[in-house]
Amino acid sequence: MLRLPEFQVHQPATLEDAVRLHTTLPDARYLAGGTDLLPNLKHELDRPQHLIALGGVSGLVGVEEIDGGALRVGALTPLQDVADSAIVRARVPALAEAAGLVAGPQHRRMGTLGGNVMLDTRCLYYNQTFEWRTALGFCLKRDGDWCHVIDSPKRCVAAQSSDTVPVLVAVDAVVEFMTAEGPHALPVGELYQQDGRVDRMHNVPPGALLTAVRVPNLPDGLRSTYRKVRTRDAVDFPQLAIAITAALDPADGRTIRSLCVVIGAMLPKPKRFDLRAFVGRPLDDATIEAIAQEIHARTAPQTNLHGDPEWRRHMARVETTRGLRALRDA
Ligand SMILES: Cc1cc2nc3c(=O)[nH]c(=O)nc-3n(C[C@H](O)[C@H](O)[C@H](O)COP(=O)(O)OP(=O)(O)OC[C@H]3O[C@@H](n4cnc5c(N)ncnc54)[C@H](O)[C@@H]3O)c2cc1C
Numbered sequence: 537m538l539r540l541p542e543f544q545v546h547q548p549a550t551l552e553d554a555v556r557l558h559t560t561l562p563d564a565r566y567l568a569g570g571t572d573l574l575p576n577l578k579h580e581l582d583r584p585q586h587l588i589a590l591g592g593v594s595g596l597v598g599v600e601e602i603d604g605g606a607l608r609v610g611a612l613t614p615l616q617d618v619a620d621s622a623i624v625r626a627r628v629p630a631l632a633e634a635a636g637l638v639a640g641p642q643h644r645r646m647g648t649l650g651g652n653v654m655l656d657t658r659c660l661y662y663n664q665t666f667e668w669r670t671a672l673g674f675c676l677k678r679d680g681d682w683c684h685v686i687d688s689p690k691r692c693v694a695a696q697s698s699d700t701v702p703v704l705v706a707v708d709a710v711v712e713f714m715t716a717e718g719p720h721a722l723p724v725g726e727l728y729q730q731d732g733r734v735d736r737m738h739n740v741p742p743g744a745l746l747t748a749v750r751v752p753n754l755p756d757g758l759r760s761t762y763r764k765v766r767t768r769d770a771v772d773f774p775q776l777a778i779a780i781t782a783a784l785d786p787a788d789g790r791t792i793r794s795l796c797v798v799i800g801a802m803l804p805k806p807k808r809f810d811l812r813a814f815v816g817r818p819l820d821d822a823t824i825e826a827i828a829q830e831i832h833a834r835t836a837p838q839t840n841l842h843g844d845p846e847w848r849r850h851m852a853r854v855e856t857t858r859g860l861r862a863l864r865d866a
C-alpha cells in the first residue's frame with residue numbers, strides 16, 4: 537500500500553497570507569482539491585515538507601459574468617460546478633464538456649479548475665512508484681539526468697495532460713495569479729513551457745498562486761467542442777486532448793470565418809495549429825478531410841503516454857474529423 541509521507545499543513549485565510557507563507561516556505565506546494573497532488577506524494581514524485589491548503593481562502597470559488605459577456609471562473613471552483621454551470625454551457629460548451637470528462641465524479645467534486653490548469657506533466661517513465669523509478673535510474677524530470685522518451689539530456693517532454701487546458705487555449709483565456717510582487721496575468725497559452733520539469737513547466741515565478749481563469753467575450757456564433765482520446769470511457773487521463781472552435785458565416789451557415797484546433801496531452805505545451813489557410817472555405821466533407829489531414833501531418837505524439845504514438849496520431853485525425861462534423865451539424 538502506498539502511504540502519504542509526513543508534511544505540515546498550513547491553512548491561510550487570505551490570498552495575501554497564502555502567498556506570503558509561500559515566500560517563507562519555498563519548498564511548499566499549494567493544495568487545492570488534492571486529487572493529483574496527494575497521489576503524487578504517495579508515489580514520492582515530490583517531497584514537500586509543507587502544504588498550503590487553499591480551501592479556507594475566500595473569494596476563489598464561482599463562475600461570474602464580467603464586462604458584458606466575458607467569464608471569470610475562480611481557481612478553486614470544483615470541476616463539476618464548471619461542467620454544470622449554465623453560463624459556461626451556453627458560452628463555452630467545450631469547457632463544460634472537458635470539465636465533465638475529467639477523471640470520475642468524486643475527482644470532479646474535489647478537483648478544481650485551478651488544479652487542472654496547474655496540473656503536473658505526466659509520463660510513463662515518471663508516474664510510477666519510487667521503487668519502479670529507482671530501478672530505472674530516475675529521469676531528467678526529477679532526480680535523474682536523462683530523458684528516456686527522447687533519449688537525450690536536453691529536456692523533459694512529459695505531457696501537459698489536463699482536459700480543460702486545450703479548450704482554454706483555443707478560446708484565448710487569460711490566467712490571473714497573485715505573486716509576491718502583486719497580481720500578474722498572462723494568456724493561458726503562454727503559461728506552459730517546452731520543458732516539462734517541475735521547476736520549468738510553468739512560466740510564472742515560484743509561489744505564484746492562480747486566482748482565476750478569464751474567458752474573453754467570444755464572437756457571436758462561435759461553436760466549440762472537445763474530444764478526448766482514451767483507451768476506456770472511464771476514469772482515465774487523456775492520451776490526446778483536442779479542442780476545436782469554429783465560426784461560420786451567418787449569411788450561408790457554411791463558410792469558415794475562424795478556425796482553431798489545439799491538441800493537448802502530447803507535449804509539455806499544448807499545440808495550437810495555424811489553420812488560416814482554411815478560412816473562407818466551406819466547412820464541407822472535403823474541407824474537413826483536408827483539415828484533419830493537416831492535423832495528422834503536424835501531430836507527433838511521443839512514447840510519453842500509454843498508447844502507440846502512431847495510433848494516437850491516427851486518432852488525432854479521426855477525432856478532428858468527428859469534432860468538425862459535430863460543429864458543422866450543430
Ligand atoms: C485516478 C485519477 C484520474 C484522473 N484523471 C484525470 C483526467 O482524466 N483529466 C484530467 O485533466 N485530470 C485528471 N486527474 C487529475 C486531477 O484529478 C485533476 O487534474 C484535477 O483538476 C486537479 O485539481 P485539484 O484541485 O485536485 O488539484 P491539486 O491536486 O490540489 O493540485 C494539482 C497541482 O496544482 C497546484 N495548484 C492547485 N491549485 C493551485 C492554485 N490555485 N495556484 C497554484 N497552484 C495550484 C498544486 O500545487 C499541484 O501542483 C486524475 C487524477 C486521478 C487520481
Ligand code: SF4
Nearest residue numbers: 659675683692693694
Ligand atoms: S519525458 Fe523524459 S524526462 Fe520527462 S518524465 Fe518522461 S522520461 Fe522523464
